Amino acid sequence: MARAMHHGGLVVFGLAGALWALAAQAEVVGGFVVEGSKAAGLENCVEPTEYMRRNHMELIRHQRDATVHDGIRSTKHSLAGCVSCHAGVDDRQQPIPINADGQFCEACHDYTAVTLNCFDCHATIPEGSDWNQATAAAHAHMGLTGLITEGTGSEGQSK
């Protein structure tokens, strides 16, 4: 009986120890935001930080389908957005690829053993203007306002 108690105590102690270790780790995770990035000068991510740590992949994936299939580009979970805010810069203020060693996405993925192929295709630094509002405004031109007039009908109507 005494032996059993003793064992029980050990087990309990073991669990507590493990929990403590986990808690300590949870504190260690974080601090990935790199110096010089836009994010370094901001308070918040696009969602609460804790939520982002756990769920960013879901958000990006959802955004991906919304953008590619439905043309929605207004939401804040775009991959281009992560890159533009989280990319660090070197001594000469040139952006460093976000998937380079020690950089934002890579540092944590290395730690958590995640491999991504996203950056085989996606730009790793903000490159070339995203087709954003500034470029679109500079481009408002060519009388295309006349392109769409009222009474947009269906093709069926024209028969």
Next chain:
Amino acid sequence: MTDTHNDKETAVDNGRRTFLGGAVGVSAAAVAPGLVLHELAQAAPRTEPVTDLHRWGLLIDTAKCADGCRACVEACEQENGLNLQTRPEGADPLKWEDQRAVWIRKVKVQDNISGHVTNLPLMCQHCANPPCVDVCPTGASFKRADGIVMVDRHTCIGCRYCMMACPYKARSFIHEKVAEKLTRAPRGKGCVESCNLCVHRLDEGDLSVACADACTEQGHGAILFGDLKDPNGPLRQALRAQPSRQVRENLGLNTGVRYAGL
């Protein structure tokens, strides 16, 4: 005479269809101007999924397309980062020219009897019934609600069935790693791609395409971009004003890109 009987049995009642078309037209008219005003007034990025209220397309006037001019091709390459492709070391330059991705090809057609030469840019024709979509095993090749035919490169497995199916040779395969790419034009080895009517522009409310802009800038004005569903818009007006054709119209694909003077 039995034929007539059969016809009656199976013939589509076009009256009903017209009625439906009309009804749709009316509701569309009520909805579209609001939507459209919003798009134009703010030129804001899209918040709502694209709909089939619009179908984007092009009219290309081959009589105005200049021999030797590549303005549209070059503008397309710049816009969509195609100019950033680099020839792999040691690759045969001619073979590379053949393999590198292009979204627009300048094509020269000669009538063997008369000798008359016609120049035209050929890109994805944005078919209403796209064969590339039919054959795609993963659904990566798809048609957006607004008629743009494209590849979702997240689901493309690079099998290239769509390239075989396309009668216009409009699609390219990325054979090599791509070192440099634009934020607006991701690109990587192993996927198929083709003209997407500068979808990144349209989605930001900027209703224009790079090739047409460049052609206009050159003073040729051979490419007109617009909405095939807007009966009073410039595209439909231009289509009404002159005869135009679909390339390989015998295939019944109902292309979104039309050619005049062909």
